[in-house]
Amino acid sequence: MAKDRKIDLVILGLLSHEDLTGYDIKKQIDSGISFFWKGNFGSIYPALNEMEKSGLVKKKQDKKSSGREKILYHITNDGKKALQEWLREERVSNDLKYETLLKIYFGGGEDRSVTLRNIEVFENQVKEELQILKIYKENLEKVIEEKDHINYYLTVTFGIDTCETYLKWCVKAKKLLRSGSDGSKNKR
Amino acid sequence: MAKDRKIDLVILGLLSHEDLTGYDIKKQIDSGISFFWKGNFGSIYPALNEMEKSGLVKKKQDKKSSGREKILYHITNDGKKALQEWLREERVSNDLKYETLLKIYFGGGEDRSVTLRNIEVFENQVKEELQILKIYKENLEKVIEEKDHINYYLTVTFGIDTCETYLKWCVKAKKLLRSGSDGSKNKR
DNA sequence: ATCAGCATGTAAGGCGTTACATGATTCA
DNA sequence: TGAATCATGTAACGCCTTACATGCTGAT
Numbered sequence: 001m002a003k004d005r006k007i008d009l010v011i012l013g014l015l016s017h018e019d020l021t022g023y024d025i026k027k028q029i030d031s032g033i034s035f036f037w038k039g040n041f042g043s044i045y046p047a048l049n050e051m052e053k054s055g056l057v058k059k060k061q062d063k064k065s066s067g068r069e070k071i072l073y074h075i076t077n078d079g080k081k082a083l084q085e086w087l088r089e090e091r092v093s094n095d096l097k098y099e100t101l102l103k104i105y106f107g108g109g110e111d112r113s114v115t116l117r118n119i120e121v122f123e124n125q126v127k128e129e130l131q132i133l134k135i136y137k138e139n140l141e142k143v144i145e146e147k148d149h150i151n152y153y154l155t156v157t158f159g160i161d162t163c164e165t166y167l168k169w170c171v172k173a174k175k176l177l178r179s180g181s182d183g184s185k186n187k188r
Numbered sequence: 189m190a191k192d193r194k195i196d197l198v199i200l201g202l203l204s205h206e207d208l209t210g211y212d213i214k215k216q217i218d219s220g221i222s223f224f225w226k227g228n229f230g231s232i233y234p235a236l237n238e239m240e241k242s243g244l245v246k247k248k249q250d251k252k253s254s255g256r257e258k259i260l261y262h263i264t265n266d267g268k269k270a271l272q273e274w275l276r277e278e279r280v281s282n283d284l285k286y287e288t289l290l291k292i293y294f295g296g297g298e299d300r301s302v303t304l305r306n307i308e309v310f311e312n313q314v315k316e317e318l319q320i321l322k323i324y325k326e327n328l329e330k331v332i333e334e335k336d337h338i339n340y341y342l343t344v345t346f347g348i349d350t351c352e353t354y355l356k357w358c359v360k361a362k363k364l365l366r367s368g369s370d371g372s373k374n375k376r
Numbered sequence: 377a378t379c380a381g382c383a384t385g386t387a388a389g390g391c392g393t394t395a396c397a398t399g400a401t402t403c404a
Numbered sequence: 405t406g407a408a409t410c411a412t413g414t415a416a417c418g419c420c421t422t423a424c425a426t427g428c429t430g431a432t
Contacts, residue, residue, distance in 0.1 A: 006287065016297055036284050037290055084298065086291070090309050092306075092313075094286045094313070095284075095287075099281050105339055105343045106275065108340070109204055110272065115339060118278075121280065125280075150296070150364065151292055155292055157357065161356070162354070162357075166346075173345075176341075
């Protein structure tokens with residue numbers, strides 16, 4: 001398996017539940033984990049091909065009687081082993097790139113309205129995401145007894161908790177910028 | 189300027205305060221914004237060279253009477269304009285890659301001790317980061333009246349608030365996993 | 377008949393990381 | 405003298421994104 005390509009593990013994780021096509025994989029990434037991980041066809045299909053060559057997944061053609069091209073992938077024992085090893089590996093990279101924070105950090109030389117606007121934009125993004133996460137959480141709560149769902153539930157509550165913290169921070173930050181000490185011409 | 193290379197903006201942001209060498213830039217990234225943005229020499233030096241060619245920064249040799257090689261960079265008016273445009277651009281990409289959450293999401297098929305361990309590893313990382321951020325915040329509070337420092341302060345409080353939320357989530361998550369509904373053999 | 381969604385893939389390019397290579401200075 | 409830090413850069417590689425290219429299916 002490619003050394004640092006996390007998309008491989010995402011694919012193995014999804015295939016450990018059921019056989020899927022590349023298209024299905026993309027959909028599941030979008031709907032289930034997109035708030036902390038992204039995927040796209042340009043990385044999924046090549047990864048599937050390479051993983052088939054190295055024996056982590058197997059193709060299962062499924063033409064459904066029509067001539068429609070569709071490739072179902074199935075995880076192999078080697079694939080399962082690779083997944084398990086990764087899950088037990090304690091080295092993790094949690095890599096955050098908040099362009100919003102960059103703009104706030106470097107916005108000190110501009111009028112404060114610029115930073116205020118950047119906070120508002122972020123606030124709106126977070127509000128949207130929070131709505132989606134809450135719906136997702138409600139749906140999960142209906143089936144929380146099922147195997148695996150407690151793990152999905154944990155990631156969703158992680159998302160909700162952080163979004164709510166972001167929103168509280170936005171309120172605090174705007175207040176501080178509007179009324180706080182301003183030490184320079186950049187008053188507003 | 190390269191279309192999507194954010195390192196350019198980081199460099200311009202830092203140079204808008206003072207002239208710096210590539211080495212200085214790396215140090216300031218490490219000490220000031222590393223919790224939400226990373227940088228390394230392999231991207232900084234090439235970026236500086238390209239930005240000099242396109243007129244966003246200027247070289248200011250400074251040999252300090254010794255023969256020691258050292259290149260100070262200075263932001264130009266074009267560079268300042270590029271920085272200001274970016275700060276006012278409302279399109280932002282906040283790109284998160286939590287490998288920890290991936291492992292939790294896909295850990296449902298394993299024994300719960302695996303997920304518990306992954307949470308503990310995360311918890312320890314966050315605790316370490318939080319300590320650093322708190323020291324950073326204390327230092328900033330001494331000089332909060334100075335221009336720009338309110339912006340730095342905001343990013344630090346963002347970091348502290350999210351870290352504290354992470355830690356609370358860890359406690360909650362561990363409790364849920366240890367005592368919660370387990371719907372399968374994966375009891376622990 | 378047309379459009380959205382299903383389905384698979386390739387190509388180009390950009391970005392970033394890691395490792396490598398070099399050498400000066402400062403302090404113990 | 406040796407180690408840590410200062411200082412600049414290159415090369416290789418890998419990963420990911422975006423755009424492109426193609427064609428089928430099902431619903432309106």
